[in-house]
Structure formats: structure tokens, C-alpha cells
Amino acid sequence: MKKFLLLLLFCHVSSPVKHSLKLFFSGSSGVPNFPEFVVAAVIDELLVAYCDSNKKIIETKQDWMKTFLENNPQYLEMYTKECLESQPNFFKVWINRMKQRFNQTGGVHIFQSMAGCEWDDETGEVNGFNQYGYDGEDFLAFDLKTSTWIAPKSQAVIIRQRWNADESRIKRIQIHLTEIYPKWLKMYLDWGKSSLLRKDLPSVSLLQKSPSSPVSCHATGFYPDRVLMFWRKDGEELHEDVDLGEILPNHDGSFQMSADLDLSSVPAEDWRRYECVFHLSGVEDDIVTKLDKAKIRTNREKPSDRTIHITAGVAVLAVILVAATGFIFFTKRRKPNSLHNLLTTSLRTLCQHS
Template sequence: MLYLSNNMKPLFVFLLFCHVASTVKHSLNIFMTATSGVPNFPEFVGVAMVDEVQVGYCGSNMKTAEPKQDWVRDLMKDDPQHLQWYSLQCIGYQQFFRANIDGLKQRLNQTGGRRHILQKMDGCEWDDETGEVTGFNQYGYDGEDFLALDLQTLTWTAPKQQAFTTKLRWDADKTRLEYNKHYFIHECPDFLKKYLNYGRSFLQRTDLPSVSLLQKTPSSPVSCHATGFYPDRAMMFWRKDGEEIHEDVDHGEILPNHDGSFQMSVDLNLSSVAPEEWRRYDCVFHLSGWKDDIVTKLDQAVIRTNRVPEFPAGLVVGVVVGLLVLLVICITGLFIWRRNNNGFLPANSEDLRQH
């Protein structure tokens, strides 16, 4: 589980949670974050994710939760009470988090203007083949695990001594524990199945990626980059002579794109490989459930780079002269336009389009 620390890493890193590896598991995750003393960031943020796609959002001073997908809006229209339930949860948890973060600061004697972050991740996973359900409910404080609910024993575990007092108090609240058990084992999977039914065409689609070879400088590793694929159950690796290699290979994480698709990269260090040996390498992208892999041969001619190319001196001189001529034409046109404004009519718009 990822938590934010006080060194102020990007505050939305908590959204980038580990993906489900199984091809038959679906997930509903709710992430909540409360902050104290953090400038330019809401005091409370809540995000709902289905199969790692953001489906809802709420924040400080919002009176209602906000659907983030068209099919979620359709669901809310058909079931207005569902949106009302989420909106009430959002308002209630804002108050709950505010009270708990203030209480933690006092109990841990955390005074002054220090920044503090309290986070919650809960939800469930459902295996659509076996029917197995797994629920989870975890809290983190200032970048460290704080409390986690054990649904088997209906007790809270406290990895840090500072959380022990809270554990004892929450263990004594039997009504809340029974509600948690019912919600995460029964209600949460029911919600998830409903979302999967409404979002079937979106969540269960298959999108193949665009794959490119990228390199910053001639001495940099070559990055095989795939973007635009869905779902995120994918893998990518480098091969030599048809065999997967691990030496000098650096695998990146699967990351979300703004449109709900995903991207990933795998880098290959070629510093010890002679140019004539490059043809022996290729990059393979495999998407779960898709029979054909996307294979990209390592070819210098197709590598994309952002380095500035070196131009011949004669070409540079020619470009400079051309720019000077263009500048003279522009200046002349400017004077003509000013004369037109002093008594002459500007050129007809149709004439401008013809030129």
C-alpha cells in the first residue's frame, strides 16, 4: 500500500496502487485522504476506482459526489439513491477524518505547523470464476501503516505503538465491526457487480497499444514504450535471439493515462552491445487475453529521440538567409497594412484565402 510522506512527494501518488494480476479478479477500491497544514491541496479527497478506472470523486466542501464516467452517470440516473449514499459517505468521512487527524496530533503531541496526512484505502476483490470475495480496510498516517482490519477475527491490527490506543477503542465498537464485515463481504461485492454490469462495454474492452522505441541520447538506454492499452493486465520484455533477457533490463510500472487506458516501459542498456548486434534484439508486448504479441525489432532507424540533430554548416547558412528574406517580406507587409489603416482598405478576405 502506498502512503504519502512528509517530504511531499506528488500528492496523487496514492492513486497509483498495485494492479490485480489475475485475469478473473475485479476490484472496487475507495481511497480517502485528509491533510493538515498542506497548502494548495484540499483538506479532504475521496476517489472511487473500479478495476483501476476512476469512477467517482468528492472533495472538501462538495455537497455531492461526482461521477467520472458516462456509464456511472447512467447508473446514477437509474438509481439516484446510489449517488445520495455516496454523497452522504463523502460528507460523513470529511467530518470523521477531520476529527481523527486532530485527535492524532494531540495524542502524539504533534504541535506547530508540521504537515500531516491521514489516508484510508478500503474495498473488495471478486473472482468472477470462483466467486471468492476478499475485503480490506486500511489506514495510514504520515506515510506509514497505522491500522488494518482483520475481517477473519474482526479485530484491528496496529503495526505502530502510536496506534494501539485507537485499536483498543475500535475493537470495543462491536456494532461498527459487524457493519464492516457485512459491508466488505456482501455490500461491496454487490456494488462491484452492479458497476461491472453497467460498465461492461468500457471495463471489459480490449485496446491494443501504440509501441515506440525511445532514446534520450545516443548513450542512453533504449526504452520500449507502450501506451493506450486496456486492460492493465499486460507484460513487456526484451528478447535476444528469441529468448527473454533480464540482464541490463529495467522494467517500469504500469501507469494510468488520463483517458482510462494504461502505459508502460521497459529499458534496455546497450552500452556494451555493438551496433551490428542490435538486430538480434526485439521488444515484446503481451496483453492478457489477446493471442498475438506485438513485436518491435530494435532498429536505429525507428528510434524516436528528443535530442537536437546536427546540421551541415551550409544548410544552417541557407536557413538563416531564408529567415532574413522572410523577415523583410513580413516588415513590408506590415507597412502596407498600416497604410491601409490610414486610408486604404485591407485586402479582400477572399484574396487572402487565395494566397
């Protein structure tokens, strides 16, 4: 199945060490050759488990997750029941309800949700989330700070009022977001620490398309995604003429990013005053790359280099089928420094590459 890109907006600040658990659920109707229900579990942006209504089994995507389920059969039983019985029925009922609320009959319709939490292992702070979307638009979201449901669509107002009046439902949501999901996340991190808590330094290259193009400092193969990357001149960090790229996932679970420097107004003899700096959170020594014309790789020298760094991160997490179906989660009430912004694409594309 084709994997999709998940972009992380890079902010040049010192970022806390955060871990995340995300459970993506997607129910659909009217989509030919595609399962009516799909679930994917993601930890720290890494797909760890998947199931759908066609295969009817839990597929582990990481060796440590397979070992965990083999040693904890009660969790496998619980996940299997949720994936094959409880959640499919829930989503089927809700798709029918949504079609009625929006006065719809046939056609393709998608009802989705994302639940989980972020945990800061330095401060202990937990940020839980539970959100729903329908046909590519936000529908309902739980605000953990106020313990209330938010309804960005008028069709959701009645549901919001009913759910906010249901104290037992509110309590269950609070327990999941503040206790159960964080417990699961910490447990998974412990089982998968050799993979999830590793620190991999990248290979760094200088790239330039043409003599008049910016010089790109490209780092790939690093993990985790908590990094700083910048250019400096004579030891001082540059802000002008620098274009920071986004952090992109690679197919192997590592990450890549670039920082472009515009040298159009810089005399050739001054290039030696510039250097690219890469810093990985938790690693004391930076990777410093001096700007040296002899080390710059260009398309003119190796035409095959034109695509190698573009394609390196194209295959990522099959899990983002929530994003793949065009669902933009309701995040306006979440923290402004949230690390996650989901991309959108079509379910049909997902099917074609499965």
C-alpha cells in the first residue's frame, strides 16, 4: 500500500522531547475496491500496526510490536475485537447518520477519527486528543482543557450539546486521554526503545542545481525529528537569504530536511566564510559542513542526482489514510506548537497503490 507524506513544520527553537500515540480510524461508503473500515496505530510518526475490514487480522509493522503482542495476548484480543467488531459497526452507523444529517443519498462518504496523546518525557505534560471528521471537514473535537466537545459544523451542534450533557461520556474520554493512552504510549516506548528512542546522525551533502541556484545543505537519515539546522557566517547564525525546508520522513522511518542559502550577492572568495550546522536533540556535537565549491554536488555533474533526494522521502506510513482521505483534523483549540500537520490526498490513490 502506498505510503503518504506527513509534513512536520520546522521551527528553529529548542523543542521539547515529545512522543506521540495516534490511532486513526476511517469508515467509508461508496468507495469501490476499498475496505469499509481501516485502523492504523502510529507511535512517534511510525506505523506500528494496521487492520482493515477486508483482511480481518491485526498486522504488525514493527518487529518489536509483534513481540509485544506475542507476550501480551490480552492486548491482541482487545485490538482484534475493536478492529473487527466494535469500531466497524460504530462507523457504519455513523456514516448513515451523517448522510441523513447532510441530506445525502449515494456517492462516496468518509467518516473518520483520530485519538491519542502526546507526552513530554522531560516535563511529564500530556496532551490528549479525540477528533472526528466527515467528508474532508472537521466535525467534532474534544477540548481536554475545558472537558467539552467543540462543533465546527452546524450539523454537529445537537450532538455536541448531547455529548456535553453526558457526564459519564466526558469522564470516559478524560480517562482515555489522560490515563489510558499515556499508559499505552509509555508501554510501547519501553518495548520499542531500541527503535523509537534511538539517535541516528545523518549524512550531510551540499547540493546546487545550477551556478545561479541557492546552495542546499541536505541532511538525511537522522532520527528522531527533533533537530535544528541553519547556516552561519563567520560563526554567526544567518536569518536572511536562508530558506529552511520541512522535515520529511524517509521510507526507513528516518528523516530528511534541507536548508537553502542564496549566494547570488556573495563574492566567490567569501564562500569560505559560510558553514551549515546540523544539531540533533540529545547529541552534544553538531555536524558542521563548510561551504566548499569542490564538495558541492550538482545536476550538471551527475544527472542522476536530480531525483535521488526528492524520492528518498516519498514512501511513508500507510497509516495516514486518515489524511489520505482528505480529513483535516480540528486543531484550532490545540497548542500552537503542535508538531503535526496532516497532508491530504484521495482514497482512490490509496487503493491504486495498495
